[in-house]
Amino acid sequence: MTLLVFGKTGQVAQELQRRAPEATFLGRAEADLSDPAACAAAIRTAGPTAVINAAAYTAVDKAEEDEAAATVINGDSPGAMARACAALGIPFVQISTDYVFDGQGTVPFAPDDPTAPLSAYGRSKLAGEQAIAGAGGAYAILRTSWVFSAHGGNFVKTMLRLAETRDRLTVVSDQIGGPTAAGPIADACLAAAARLAEDPSLTGTYHFAGSPDVSWADFARAIFALTGAAVDVADIPTRDYPTPAQRPANSRLDCTRLARLGIARPDWHRDLTHVLTELGALS
Numbered sequence: 001m002t003l004l005v006f007g008k009t010g011q012v013a014q015e016l017q018r019r020a021p022e023a024t025f026l027g028r029a030e031a032d033l034s035d036p037a038a039c040a041a042a043i044r045t046a047g048p049t050a051v052i053n054a055a056a057y058t059a060v061d062k063a064e065e066d067e068a069a070a071t072v073i074n075g076d077s078p079g080a081m082a083r084a085c086a087a088l089g090i091p092f093v094q095i096s097t098d099y100v101f102d103g104q105g106t107v108p109f110a111p112d113d114p115t116a117p118l119s120a121y122g123r124s125k126l127a128g129e130q131a132i133a134g135a136g137g138a139y140a141i142l143r144t145s146w147v148f149s150a151h152g153g154n155f156v157k158t159m160l161r162l163a164e165t166r167d168r169l170t171v172v173s174d175q176i177g178g179p180t181a182a183g184p185i186a187d188a189c190l191a192a193a194a195r196l197a198e199d200p201s202l203t204g205t206y207h208f209a210g211s212p213d214v215s216w217a218d219f220a221r222a223i224f225a226l227t228g229a230a231v232d233v234a235d236i237p238t239r240d241y242p243t244p245a246q247r248p249a250n251s252r253l254d255c256t257r258l259a260r261l262g263i264a265r266p267d268w269h270r271d272l273t274h275v276l277t278e279l280g281a282l283s
Contacts, residue, residue, distance in 0.1 A: 001049050001050050001193065001194060001197060002047075002048045002049045002050070003020055003022075003023035003024070003048055003049070003050050003051075003052065003190075003193065004023065004024050004026070004042075004043060004046045004048035004050070004051045004052075005020075005023050005024065005025045005026065005051075005052045005053075005054055006026050006031055006033070006039065006051070006052070006053045006054060006055040006081065007025065007026070007027070007053070007054035007055035007056075008025045008026070008027035008028075009027060009152070010054055010055060010056070010058070010151075010152065011147055011148075011149040011151050011152050011154065011182035012054045012095060012147070012182045012185050012186050012189070013025065013054040013055065014149070014151045014152075014182070015149065015151075015182045015183045015185070015186035016052065016054055016186045016189065016190070018183075018186075019186055019187065019190060020190060024046055024048070026042055026055075030042065031055075033055055033056075033057075033072070033073040033077045034069065034072050034073055034077075035077075036072065036076045036077040036079070036080035036081075037080065039077045039080050039081050039084075040080040040081060040083065040084040041084075043081060043084040043085060043088070044084055044087075044088070047088070048090065049090055049197065050090055050091050050092075050093070050193040050194075050196070050197055051081060051084075051085050051090065051091070051092050051093070051193075052092075052093040052189045052190075052193060053078055053081055053092070053093070053094050053095065054095060054186075054189070055073075056073065056074055056095070056125075057069065057070040057073040057074050057121070057124065058121075059121075060099070060119060060121040060243075060245045060247075061243055061244040061245045062244075063119065063120040063121040063124060063245065064119065064120050064121075064244045064245050065244075066120075067120035067123070067124065070120055070121060070124040071120075071123070071124040071127055073124070074121075074124035074125050074127065074128045075124050075125075075126075075127030075128045075130075075131060076127075076128075076131070077128075078094050078128035078131060078132055079127075079128065079131025079132060079134070079135060080131075082094070082131065082132040082135035082137060082139055083135040083136075083137070085135070085137050085138075085139075086135045086136045086137025086138075087137075089137070090137075090138075090197075091137070091138040091139065091140070091192075091193055091196035091197050091200065092132065092135075092137060092138070092139045092140075093139070093140045093142065093189050093192050093193050093196070094128065094129070094132055094139065094140070094141045094142070095142050095144060095185065095189065096125050096126075096128065096129055096141050096142065096143045096144070096205075097121075097122065097125050097143055097144065097145065098143060098144070098145040098177060098209070098248060098251040098253055099117055099118070099119060099121055099122035099125060099247075099248060100115045100117050100122050100125055100126045100129065100143065101113065101115060101116065101117070101122075101248055101250075101251075102116040102117070102118055102248060103118065103175075103247070103248020103249040103250045103251060104249075104250060105250055106176075106250055106252070107250075107252070108213070108252035108253055108254040108255075109207070109250075109252065109253055109254060110207075110254040110257075111143070111204070111205040111206060111207055111254070111257055112205070115129075118245075118246040118247070118248060119245035119246055119247075120245065121245060129141050129205065133205075137203075138196045138200035138202075138203045139196070139203055139204075140192040140193075140195075140196055140202070140203065140204065140205075140206060140261070141204070141205040141206065142185070142188055142189065142192060142206050142207075142208045143205065143206070143207050143208070143209075143253060144180045144185055144207075144208050144209055144253075145177045145178050145179075145180055145209045145210075145251045145253060146177050146178060146179040146180055146209070146210070146219075146251070147180055147181075147182055147185065148179055148180070148181055148182070148272070148275060149181060149182035149183065149275055150275050150278040150279050151182070155179075155216070155219065155220075156223055156272070156275060156276070156279075157279070159220050159223045159224070160223070160227065160229075160279065160281055162231075163224065163227070163229040163231050166231060167230060167231055167232065168231065168232045168233075168234065169220065169231055169232070169233055169234070170233075170234045170235075170236045170240070170241075171216050171217040171220045171233050171234070171235065171236065172215070172216045172217060172235075172236060172237070172238050172241050173215045173216065173217035173218070173235035173236065173237070174215070174237050174238055174249055175215060175216055175238060175247055175248070175249050175251065176213050176214065176215050176249070176250060176251060176252060177209065177213060177214070177250075177251025177252060177253075178209030178210040178211060178212075178213050178214070178251070178252065178253060178268065179210045179214065179219050179268040179272070180208065180209050180210040180266065180268065180271075181210065181266065181268065181271035181272070181274070181275060183271065183274070184208075184210075184266040184271060185208060188208050188258075188261075188263050191261060191262065191263050192206070192261055192263070195261050195262065202260055202261060204257075206255075206257050206258055206260075206261065206263075207253035207254055207255045207257065207258070208253075208255060208258060208263070208265070208266075209251075209252075209253040209255060209265070210265070210266050210267065210268030210271065211255075211265045211266065211267055211268065212268075213252045214268075215235075217233050217234075217235045217236075219268075220233045221233050222269070222272065223272065223276070226272065226273060226276055226281075226282060227276060227281050227282060
C-alpha cells in the first residue's frame with residue numbers, strides 16, 4: 001500500500017510516522033488545509049493507493065470565534081480529499097470526533113445515531129463527515145474521543161505538569177467518555193485503510209474510543225495513581241469550569257461496529273501506562 005498522510009506534527013500523525021515511516025506525510029508547508037483545491041491536487045500528484053487525513057483544526061474554544069476557518073479545514077478540505085480519492089478509486093480514512101453529538105443521556109452513541117453538535121468545532125467536523133459521505137468513494141470515518149499521547153498538548157500531559165506544583169486539583173466529573181491513546185488510533189487508521197482497499201463495501205462511519213468509559217476526574221486519579229503523585233482530585237460539575245465551547249456531557253461511543261474491520265476497542269489503562277512510560281513519569 002502506497003500511503004499518503006495529511007499531517008506531520010499532530011498526535012496521531014506522529015504515531016503514524018512511527019508505524020508507517022515509508023508513507024508520505026504532508027505538513028502545512030506541503031498541504032495547506034485552508035486550501036481544499038491544493039489538498040486534492042496533492043493527492044492527484046502523489047498517486048497513492050490510500051489516504052489518511054490526520055490533520056485538523058483542533059482548537060475547540062478558538063473555533064467559536066473562527067468557525068469559518070475551522071469549517072474550511074475540517075469540512076471543505078476533507079471533502080475535497082475524499083472526492084479526489086473517489087476519482088482515483090482509492091480508500092480515504094478520516095478521523096472525527098464525539099463532538100458531533102449533543103451529549104445527552106447516558107447511553108453510548110452508535111455511529112448511526114442522530115448528530116447535533118454543540119460547538120463550532122463539532123459542526124465543522126460534522127461538515128467534513130457529510131462531505132466525505134457524499135463524495136462517492138470508499139471511506140472510513142473513525143470518530144474518537146479524549147486523545148492523549150506523549151506528544152503535543154493533551155490532558156495527560158497537563159495533569160503531569162500541574163502535579164509538579166499542586167497538591168490539589170479540581171477536575172470535571174460530569175463529562176463521561178473514553179480516553180483514547182493516539183497510537184491505537186494510528187493503528188486503527190492503518191487497519192481501516194488496508195481493509196477498505198480489500199473490501200470497499202466496508203465503507204462507513206465507525207467509533208473508536210478507549211475502554212472503559214470514565215469521567216475526567218477519575219481519569220486524572222488514574223494518572224496520579226500510576227505516577228505516584230500526591231495530588232488530591234476534587235470533583236466539580238462542568239458549570240464550575242466554563243469554556244467558550246460547550247462540551248458534551250455524554251461522550252460514550254458504541255464501538256461494536258469496529259468488528260467489521262477486525263479492530264478491537266483499546267484498553268486505556270494499558271495505553272496510559274505505555275504513554276507514561278514514554279514520558280518517564282511512572283513511579
